Amino acid sequence: MFTFTNVLAAIVTLGFSTATLADTVSTRNGEDTFFAGSQINQAVDTVGDTFMAARSVKVNGATQGDLHVSGLDVSVSADVIEDLYALGGTVIIRGAIAEDLAAAGFSLRTESSSITQGNARLMGNSVTIEGPVMGALSVMGRDVILNAAIKGDARILAQTLSFGPDAVVSGTLTYSLEEKMSVPDRVAATDRVIFERVSGGRVWEEWQEVSKDMPALPTFMSIMFGFAISLLFFLVLGALMLGFMPKRLSKMRRSIAQAPGQTLLLGVIGLSMLFGMVPIVGLTIVGLPFVPIVLLAIVVIWTLGYALGAYSVAMRLWLGLGGAVEPSSVARLLVLAAAIIFVALLNFIPFVGWVANYTLVLLGIGAMTRAVFQSMLGNPGVALDVDMKPIED
Template sequence: MRILRCCGFALLGAFLMAAPASADARFVFGGDTYVSGTSAKLSEPSPRDALAAGYSVDITGKVEKDAHAAGFDVDVDAPVGEDLYAAGFAVKVSQPVGGDLTASGFDVDVRQGATIGGNARIGGGTITIDAPISGSLLARGRSLTVNAPIAGDARLAAAKLTFGPDAKIGGELTYSAPEPIEIAPGVIAPDKVHFEKLEPFGEMGFFRQNVRMPHLWPSFLAVFFSFLVTLAFLFVAAAILLAVAPLTVESLRERTIRRPFLSMGLGVLGLGMLIGLIPISAMSVIGIPLIPVILLAITVFWVAGYLLGIYALSWRVADALGELPTTMSARLAVLFIGLVIAAALNFIPFFGWLINLLILFMGLGGLVAWILDALSRRTPAAEVPPQQPADVPRGNTKT
């Protein structure tokens, strides 16, 4: 539940990033402090909770209660009175946390000078813990270094696990690694150590592990079935759009791929403006009932933009390989192949979802350009007063 709560506030932070679309924003609502923008800096004290989101998040003002931070680079350099939830590519915690710490990132660094008053739950690529933890530690990463005392139990999993000279575990230690490692008696008594072999998760590693562990088949099949259902839903939705409005879809495709980088920029701007309506609507009583409508519009806009981006890029690549027929079956075939490839890209760490995100923004930009063009065509031209006809002599009047 704690991890789900962290993810929920990270999503809320993502919403706040877009209000307004291009400038940094800071406001206090209900006693909580909200900060968003490209560079989200919170230097003033927060009397209650603090929520910060942006490309770069820097918290230097004390937070009396919970702090929630999401961004590419997250730096918490101020005391947090209660719990801290942080997610980003690089996460650094340098000051005391009164309650629990939940952090996720490619690089998570809990530095000296920080103290964790409760439990710590950390997931990432490279994890370094140099601060004492008063509760338990649950951590999993590719490389994990513990160099601080842990008062409670520790459950660790890493391909490379290292204990520094200041490491000491007061409770039980359960660790998972490719092979058992030597742990100094000063870290923990040998009778309190429990080893579990960490299975490799390389290419097809997950499938091989599930084959050896039949009791996990239902969960694996459920994930695979969900993948197929999502793929089928996207394909059916796109097929309906192609059948109902083929000319409009082709116009959108050409507009999107003609200037892809401009389309990406317009997509970021359009999605940001739409998401930014959520906190704006929440600030007024009249706007609160509109929030479900805005969320529905965001979902439709998201799905349509993603499908358009995949279709435009797939057709461009396929057309470069050879001339294609413009039949409905050819379009559906190209779209299906593009959807499968885009879905497979998600299994590539980091770069997979980044490529899909760029495809999404490109498609959204095509929709934004089309909407702006449609609005400009509907804007009535300025009325020009009719010219009075010149007096024509009766003798020269032609019938």
């Protein structure tokens, strides 16, 4: 069953979850091919499965395996020899699919050139089906328009349903609405049409029926479980840092408090250097195998910078509120946990949450960049005059 886990793995592998890449980055693992970037306009000719993730994705060509695509704006014109999985805000399918199609989006459309030889499972706010389906069709949406030939059965759950001139269902048409509608005979004969009225109790049953093989939306408990795992990860990370490098951690924390503006600028410089290593390593040709390692390093440093920034800001607030100058390790971990929870709640505020998280990352990476520069240049110590007395500013 497909759950988009592989797409998420591709995003993490390529570092797309941590920053917007200016150019398309691609890598291979076995017969799998991964693409990530800000905007992807790619002609593919791949042997195995293909994974693509970006803000805007336009893909054409052909792939011999499965095609997995996710983004805000998704357009698939590629022919897929196996299954196609697409997830996005706006999704348009134009290519032919030799096996099954599973797609979800706020606005979802399959065009007449998109012929699905297997089953099609579609979900969205607005769903328009113009591409013929040789197998069964399952649709869940607010407004559904069917204007294509369906060789197998069709099951549709919608608030509004309409049929275009090319709509034909050769199998059984089962539709679920609040009120029964008149289905034209040209779409399906009366004895092959089943109406199931939508009620509060039936909605969830229909959801499970339609979305068996669709990417599932996370439940509240799964979201809370994921947050708990993330919080536990940062607490373990904080405990390791406090245990193995307490003095260095304290020094970096104080550097943020003493010069936040300078540290923020150093964070921009450090992050720019990290991302600049990707094309530089790739251009050496011999360094191409190391590009995934560089991307993984970006993810690791981004995570460490986020934890360090959150911890430093939280400790500054702790001291400002009259907390102990040298609290215990347990108190430090509790301060870090409170910071992670507070920043996570900020994510529910549009734009503000993103800015807060990104600022913490820059502060943390800036402190690490300062430490690296100081270790490379050495500590000049106190400047003395010829009489071995400190020089006054």
